[in-house]
Amino acid sequence: MENISVEIISMEVIKPSSSTPNYCQLSLIDQMAPPSYMPAIFFYSPHKSQNLPHQSLKASQLRASLSRTLTRFYPLAGTMAERFYVDCNDTGVEFSEAKVDCEISILLKNPEICILHRLLPLVFTSNSADSKFLLAVQFSRFICGGVALAVCLSHKLADGASAAGFVKAWAADSRGGNNLILEPIFDAVKLFPCRKIPGFKRAIEASKEKISTKRLVFSKSNIDALKSLATGTGGGSAAKPPSRVVAVSAFIWLRLMALARTRPVKAKLFGALYPVDLRARMDPPLPENSFGNVSWFTIATSPVEINEDLPLLVAKVRTAIQEIDSGFVKKLGDSEHLLNLMKQVDKQLCSGEIHLWSFTSWCRFPVYEADFGWGKPSWVCSPSRPFRNAVVLMNTSDGDGIEAWVNLKEEDMAIFEKDEELLSFCSD
Numbered sequence: 001m002e003n004i005s006v007e008i009i010s011m012e013v014i015k016p017s018s019s020t021p022n023y024c025q026l027s028l029i030d031q032m033a034p035p036s037y038m039p040a041i042f043f044y045s046p047h048k049s050q051n052l053p054h055q056s057l058k059a060s061q062l063r064a065s066l067s068r069t070l071t072r073f074y075p076l077a078g079t080m081a082e083r084f085y086v087d088c089n090d091t092g093v094e095f096s097e098a099k100v101d102c103e104i105s106i107l108l109k110n111p112e113i114c115i116l117h118r119l120l121p122l123v124f125t126s127n128s129a130d131s132k133f134l135l136a137v138q139f140s141r142f143i144c145g146g147v148a149l150a151v152c153l154s155h156k157l158a159d160g161a162s163a164a165g166f167v168k169a170w171a172a173d174s175r176g177g178n179n180l181i182l183e184p185i186f187d188a189v190k191l192f193p194c195r196k197i198p199g200f201k202r203a204i205e206a207s208k209e210k211i212s213t214k215r216l217v218f219s220k221s222n223i224d225a226l227k228s229l230a231t232g233t234g235g236g237s238a239a240k241p242p243s244r245v246v247a248v249s250a251f252i253w254l255r256l257m258a259l260a261r262t263r264p265v266k267a268k269l270f271g272a273l274y275p276v277d278l279r280a281r282m283d284p285p286l287p288e289n290s291f292g293n294v295s296w297f298t299i300a301t302s303p304v305e306i307n308e309d310l311p312l313l314v315a316k317v318r319t320a321i322q323e324i325d326s327g328f329v330k331k332l333g334d335s336e337h338l339l340n341l342m343k344q345v346d347k348q349l350c351s352g353e354i355h356l357w358s359f360t361s362w363c364r365f366p367v368y369e370a371d372f373g374w375g376k377p378s379w380v381c382s383p384s385r386p387f388r389n390a391v392v393l394m395n396t397s398d399g400d401g402i403e404a405w406v407n408l409k410e411e412d413m414a415i416f417e418k419d420e421e422l423l424s425f426c427s428d
Contacts, residue, residue, distance in 0.1 A: 005101040006118040006140065014137075015092035017067040020074035024086045027188040028195060028335055029293045030156060031084070032342055036386055037136075037152040038163050039120050040362075042370055045104055045378040046145035058147060059097055059139055061373060065174035066095065066137065073166050073184055073291070075157055076135040084194050086134070086157065093135040096121055104146030108379055113213050116383040122152045149372070159295040161277055164365035165288070175373035188292035191282075195335055212413035213384050213405060217427045218248050220400035226251050226425060230314040242314045245393055246321075248402050249274075249359040250313040252391055255422045256357050257302065259415055267355035269301045269348075272317060274359050276324040283326040296332060298324050299345070301354070361393040363402060368395065381405070388412075401427070 070077045074088050081087040098119070100107075107115060117123075121136035134154040141147055153163045162184075169181045218226070226248060227241040242250070253272045260270065275295045279286040286294060300320040302308050308316075332338045348354040367380045382392050385407050392405040408416055416422070 004107075004115055006098050006115070007101075008096055008098050011094065011096040012063075013092040014063055014066050014070065014077075014095045015090050016070040016074055016077050017064075018071050020071060020077070020088050020090060023081075023088050024075040024078070024186055025189045026085055026156075026194050027192040027292055027294075028338060029188065029192050029296070031194055031197065033155045033159075033293045034387075036155050037122055038155055038158070038160065038382070039122075039150065039152050039384060040163070040167070040367065040380060040382050041116060041119055041148055041150040042167075042367070042377040043104060043108060043148050043379045043381075044146060044372075044374050045108070047375065058372075058374065061174055062137075062139055062149070063095060065170060065372075066093070069166070069170040069173050072169060072181070075186070075291075076153070076166070078134065079132055080134065080154075080156060091132065093137065094121060094133045096136075096138045098138060098140040100140050100142045100148075102142060103144040104142040104148070104378075105144070107142075111215065111379075111381065111383075113215070113383060116381065119148050120150045120152060120383075146378075147374070155293070157293075158291065159275065159277070159293045160360065160362055160365060161279070161288070161295070162291045162293075164362070164367060165291065167370050168366060171370045171372045175371055182287075182289040184289050184291035185287060186291050188290060188294050191286075191294075191333060192338065193335060197339065209388060210410045211384075211386070211388055211407050212410045213407050214413055214417050215381075215383075216252075216404040216406060216422070217396065218402045218404065218425060219396075219427045220398075222425045222427065223247060223400075223402065226310070230310050232309075232311050242318065244402055245361045245363050246314055246317050248404060249361070249391065249393060250317050251310060251425065252404055252406065252422075253300075253317075253357060253359070254308075254310055254313055255419050256389075256416070258421075259412060259419070260355055261304075262415065265304050265355065266352045267304055269354045270304055271302075271354045271356040272300045272313075272320075272359055273297050273356055274300070274317070274321060274361075276321060278324070278329050278332075281324055281326055282329050296324060296329075299354075299356070304355070357389040357391065358387070359391045359393065363393055363395050368397070368399065 075086045077090055077092050078086040078088040079091050119140050121138035136152045138150040172180045223244050230242050230247050257270045275297050277295050279294055298320040300316040368376055379397050388409050390407045394403045396403055
């Protein structure tokens with residue numbers, strides 16, 4: 001499939017349809033977010049009644065609705081002036097069109113990473129310093145009439161929930177459902193005021209090593225088997241089965257630790273990092289349309305010298321996530337406390353004390369509801385992150401299974417993708 005051609009046929013800048021406020025202040029959590037992009041690709045198979053000329057209508061429809069949506073989500077059309085705010089100067093966002101010389105069904109049956117990367121508007125290893133745009137979009141047409149819509153949104157401005165909210169609003173506008181759009185609220189800075197952070201530099205940065213990405217598919221039956229295994233007789237046996245995300249991520253963590261033990265390990269702890277949405281955990285809760293990085297992380301740990309089983313790891317992940325409660329969130333309002341938490345983790349990483357993998361789940365986001373007027377997507381993926389040891393979980397198209405996009409160093413992936421115990425729980 002590498003000989004499939006993806007040709008860029010046009011590129012332009014889309015600006016908000018009307019004037020917007022002059023600036024948007026970042027929160028402290030925004031300031032500390034990694035300077036990378038969150039990629040997502042939405043695939044839409046052609047309807048039987050559809051013919052090829054409709055594609056040009058789709059593109060013009062997308063551009064017009066994007067322009068209107070940027071008036072609501074105006075920071076996305078600005079530029080990052082400095083660490084404290086976005087200059088909402090209506091610079092706009094990058095919108096490119098491409099044509100793909102194959103049928104969409106071919107890619108859906110065998111979604112090769114190298115082809116998926118070419119459907120993204122930005123190179124997957126890009127960070128925010130490589131582009132003046134905070135949002136980039138690529139609209140790709142297949143010869144059968146199917147299309148793919150790829151969105152890359154700066155993590156400096158938004159977490160996964162905010163990115164999904166933007167796509168939801170854009171899709172609603174595109175299909176004429178303006179009355180369904182919740183206006184974004186840019187109030188995170190009131191909860192987590194920005195401040196100067198002299199000398200602060202995140203230990204988690206885009207990797208300069210060659211990263212390999214592997215897609216693992218866990219069917220409903222395989223997930224049920226993992227849940228059953230997690231409630232077994234181990235020391236961490238759970239009182240009730242874990243969620244799909246906890247079961248799958250803890251199992252992948254278990255196999256990643258097995259991989260790490262095949263090499264000399266300097267670290268004292270293995271860690272699994274999970275971003276946690278703070279909106280519902282605040283007292284009182286924040287509305288779902290609060291835009292920005294309104295999330296924090298928690299880390300489950302396991303001693304390197306102890307081979308723990310899946311039930312115990314599941315219990316540790318559950319406990320770590322449950323610790324992010326209203327009391328914890330209230331303490332984050334103290335910027336000094338928040339900074340100290342971040343510095344503590346970065347110190348552990350820089351010293352080599354902890355060997356960390358990160359797990360991000362998009363499973364609760366309504367990405368399969370993104371109907372731009374052409375029906376719901378046939379498939380949605382987030383194919384890459386520019387970080388090693390990063391795992392992104394997405395729902396399968398049927399909503400019952402989970403796809404895990406695992407990003408590791410090439411030499412690690414060469415071993416991991418042959419792990420027989422891992423593969424015994426994955427579908428083809």
